[in-house]
Amino acid sequence: MDPWVPLAPHAVAPHEPWQQRVRDALGTLKRGDLVGHLELAAALGPAAPRPAGGATRGLWELLATLGAHDLQLARAVEPHLDALAILDEAGSGAPTGSTWGVFAAEGPGARLTARPAGEGWVLEGTKPWCSLAAHLSHALVTAWVDDETRGLFALDLRGPGVRTAGADGSWVPRGLPDIVSTAIEVDGAGATAVGGPGWYLRRDGFAWGGIGVAAVWYGGAVGLARRLARPAGRPLDQVGHLHLGLVDQHLTAARATLAEAAALVDAGTVSGHEAAALATRVRSVVAAAAEGVLASCEHALGPGPQVGDAAYAAGLADLRLYLRQHHAERDLAALGRGSDEHGAWWSR
The missing domain is CATH 2.40.110.10 (Butyryl-CoA Dehydrogenase, subunit A, domain 2)
Structure with missing residues (x-):
């Protein structure tokens, strides 16, 4: 199975040279190989798309693909790519091979x-x-x-x-x-x-970086969903099929939200408070979807793979911890406050 995680349904998986390098690396990198993870980050840095550069969907697909394979790998690569995007935005450079x-x-x-x-x-x-x-x-x-x-x-x-x-x-x-x-x-x-005082938080790129993290969450959920779709031992029963349907629902919502956001970012149609609201909205949708996938996997598969399948158990624990970077109810309250102050897209 191709490990690439597309954000467009029925899309032909891309095979640019840097994307093929990702596929090759996923076949050899082991969990916990931080040296290898950072070597891949350094190699991807010059080639990976930058947000709002016309290929944002490809960037977020990259992050989702890494997350589906190993959230620790994605957690090492994502901030490196974010830092390079910030430096580019500020007109600064990075030393060759730096991480x-x-x-x-x-x-x-x-x-x-x-x-x-x-x-x-x-x-x-x-x-x-x-x-x-x-x-x-x-x-x-x-x-x-x-x-x-x-x-x-x-x-x-x-x-x-x-x-x-x-x-x-x-x-x-x-x-x-x-x-x-x-x-x-x-x-x-x-x-x-890098930029003037306060520039880091004021720029629209801060919002795009936050959505990049959500793409990693989405990938982590896809990785767990793949495990649910290929149960070891006995096949899924009716309850298992129900949870597989729920997982499909959650992932479809998250994927569509990320894809729409990528198109908006590249079109340059949102900025300022609308950019912040978009990031909060996308992160909230993806976080809720990922938590739904976590629950369905645990309910459908039970305790067996949590004690007998190291990769699955690690995927559960990794995603739970990574999702806590989301501010949960606080972000939803901020989204509601912004809708009240500026008007929500659905109330105009």
């Missing part, structure tokens, strides 16, 4: 600040929740330029003044266990500003 993360989270008791120094900037402090920081060469990090505004900066993670805190016994995930998030301690490290 990137995007570290924008904040946490209690941790603060990273930036101050001008000559023609560049100097960063000081602690940045929490830096996924794969010990394995990446570079990152885009947000840092406070004053009490109210953050800027975005390109940081060499292997340069002087940057130390990655080691993972300790508090890191105990059962999903995405190899995608370790640690703090980085920055002591006078030089950095390059």
Whole structure:
């Protein structure tokens, strides 16, 4: 079976050289092979489409395909491609062969600040929740330029003044266990500003990156659905067929939502608050669909494969944890608030 996950029904699977490289890699990469995962990320960087560049659907199909195969692989590649898209949008470049993360989270008791120094900037402090920081060469990090505004900066993670805190016994995930998030301690490290203060969150590309993550969720759900469609041992009974139908319903809704969003992004017809609303809407639809697929797989297949099929059990745990990046009811409340303030598309 072709591993490619299309977003258009009955579409002919594409075979561009970079897409064939993905197919070849999926046949050899093993779970937990972070070196191999990041090598694939670096190889895909120059060739993969950028959002809003006319081939957004192809980009999100790539992310879904990686997610369907192994969410840890997708979790390593997606932020690298997002970082390169941000750098392109800002008119900046990336060193050949570099691997990137995007570290924008904040946490209690941790603060990273930036101050001008000559023609560049100097960063000081602690940045929490830096996924794969010990394995990446570079990152885009947000840092406070004053009490109210953050800027975005390109940081060499292997340069002087940057130390990655080691993972300790508090890191105990059962999903995405190899995608370790640690703090980085920055002591006078030089950095390059990417866009002006506040630019990272204001740009429409922030919304497109959020939808890219939803494409990975969709792929993770497709991977589980494929396992349900090929049950080991006894065939599906009537209840199993009911859940297979539910899975079809969930995935069809998620796929159609992603495909429509890709067309809108490439057409350039949404921006500003409409871009943010589109991202929230798509992420909410895909997250609900993925949670529905999780429930149907567990109900239809029972406990057996959770204790006897390592890949299936890992897929369940990975997707559950990854979906918690979605803000769930908070995002729905924000979507409703935006509809109330600006008018929903269905009420105009």
